[in-house]
Amino acid sequence: MLPISITRSETLKQKPTDESKLGFGRIFTDHMFLMDYELGRGWHDARIVPYANFSLDPATTVFHYGQAIFEGTKCYRRADGGLQLFRPQDNLARMSRSAARMGMPELDEETALEGLRKLVELDQDWVPHQDGTSLYIRPTMIATDVMLGVHAAHHYLFYIILDPVGSYYKDGLKPVGIYVEDEYVRAVRGGTGFTKCAGNYAASILAGAIAEQKGFSQVLWLDGVEQKYVEEVGSMNMMFAYGNKIVTPALNGSILPGITRQSVLTLAGQLGYETVETKLAIADVFADVKSGKLTEAFGTGTAAVISPVGELCWKGENLVIGDGKIGPVAQKLYDTLTGIQYGRVEDKNHWVLKLT
Numbered sequence: 001m002l003p004i005s006i007t008r009s010e011t012l013k014q015k016p017t018d019e020s021k022l023g024f025g026r027i028f029t030d031h032m033f034l035m036d037y038e039l040g041r042g043w044h045d046a047r048i049v050p051y052a053n054f055s056l057d058p059a060t061t062v063f064h065y066g067q068a069i070f071e072g073t074k075c076y077r078r079a080d081g082g083l084q085l086f087r088p089q090d091n092l093a094r095m096s097r098s099a100a101r102m103g104m105p106e107l108d109e110e111t112a113l114e115g116l117r118k119l120v121e122l123d124q125d126w127v128p129h130q131d132g133t134s135l136y137i138r139p140t141m142i143a144t145d146v147m148l149g150v151h152a153a154h155h156y157l158f159y160i161i162l163d164p165v166g167s168y169y170k171d172g173l174k175p176v177g178i179y180v181e182d183e184y185v186r187a188v189r190g191g192t193g194f195t196k197c198a199g200n201y202a203a204s205i206l207a208g209a210i211a212e213q214k215g216f217s218q219v220l221w222l223d224g225v226e227q228k229y230v231e232e233v234g235s236m237n238m239m240f241a242y243g244n245k246i247v248t249p250a251l252n253g254s255i256l257p258g259i260t261r262q263s264v265l266t267l268a269g270q271l272g273y274e275t276v277e278t279k280l281a282i283a284d285v286f287a288d289v290k291s292g293k294l295t296e297a298f299g300t301g302t303a304a305v306i307s308p309v310g311e312l313c314w315k316g317e318n319l320v321i322g323d324g325k326i327g328p329v330a331q332k333l334y335d336t337l338t339g340i341q342y343g344r345v346e347d348k349n350h351w352v353l354k355l356t
């Protein structure tokens with residue numbers, strides 16, 4: 001593990017006073033963690049410094065060829081005031097897998113985890129207290145060679161920034177409406193769908209904007225080849241409850257292997273639900289909602305935790321799922337998962353990393 005130097009900020013920012021208005025992704029803390037990579041030398045200069053702008057040459061490769069990947073994990077405050085992380089090692093391991101696909105260097109996960117811990121400890125007063133709030137942690141890696149030409153870069157920057165957040169959606173656990181995209185696709189097998197690379201999100205923005213114009217909060221992506229099978233939502237994996245059976249699309253290379261997805265599948269099994277990972281046709285989902293077999297739909301992801309879906313629109317047909325409230329399966333999984341994350345429920349699977 002690399003040594004990590006710490007340079008404290010001389011002037012601290014004003015912290016948000018109203019935790020009910022934190023929102024998501026707009027406020028950043030006093031410090032950030034940085035680490036550089038150079039081919040032949042490896043990762044070096046691990047450091048925590050005051051949060052500040054980067055100065056990058058306009059020819060920096062990330063701006064042109066998009067070697068950029070990120071992660072998202074959270075720090076939670078327990079009722080006793082202590083702080084804990086949820087499976088951060090899994091995020092860093094996934095980042096190394098994203099890096100490999102993008103021709104970027106494998107992350108020094110040990111130093112990154114230590115940097116993450118030290119950064120959160122230094123900025124710990126920024127972790128909010130109110131129910132449902134947390135400190136969102138955004139590790140990022142970008143290519144920093146200065147040259148034009150499509151090649152794997154020789155220089156990279158890894159950094160972590162922190163963002164105190166409230167609920168991902170303005171309306172909390174209220175079911176959201178989702179637009180099933182049947183023109184554009186997000187990812188194909190052999191592509192980068194399983195990575196958290198910036199380009200996946202760039203490719204999704206137009207469809208998201210169109211869905212929003214039509215009054216839906218997110219896009220549900222179908223497979224990129226036949227546009228028949230359910231893949232996932234913008235930043236969430238999808239699950240469907242058939243009574244006590246939970247069905248989710250199997251990981252196939254184009255779906256992001258969510259840590260929340262995996263945690264929910266494990267917890268669901270432990271809570272006595274049957275879980276099935278399979279290829280799931282959107283036509284069957286629609287038929288099963290209409291026949292009443294499919295009782296709940298919800299998304300899973302770090303940012304939104306569990307987000308019930310109350311309406312699906314596909315090829316102009318609107319389907320209502322449930323009665324406008326979160327269903328019992330999603331509620332049980334939400335309570336159990338957030339219970340573990342906030343230290344209210346026993347962590348039988350050893351997912352929590354306590355900081356203080």
Ligand SMILES: *Cc1c(COP(=O)(O)O)cnc(C)c1O
Pocket residue numbers: 072196232233234235236237256257258259260261300301302303
């Ligand atoms: C981040 C993300 C998810 C959820 O992953 P978690 O590890 O549960 O946060 C799902 N789908 C996409 C496309 C994502 O970017």
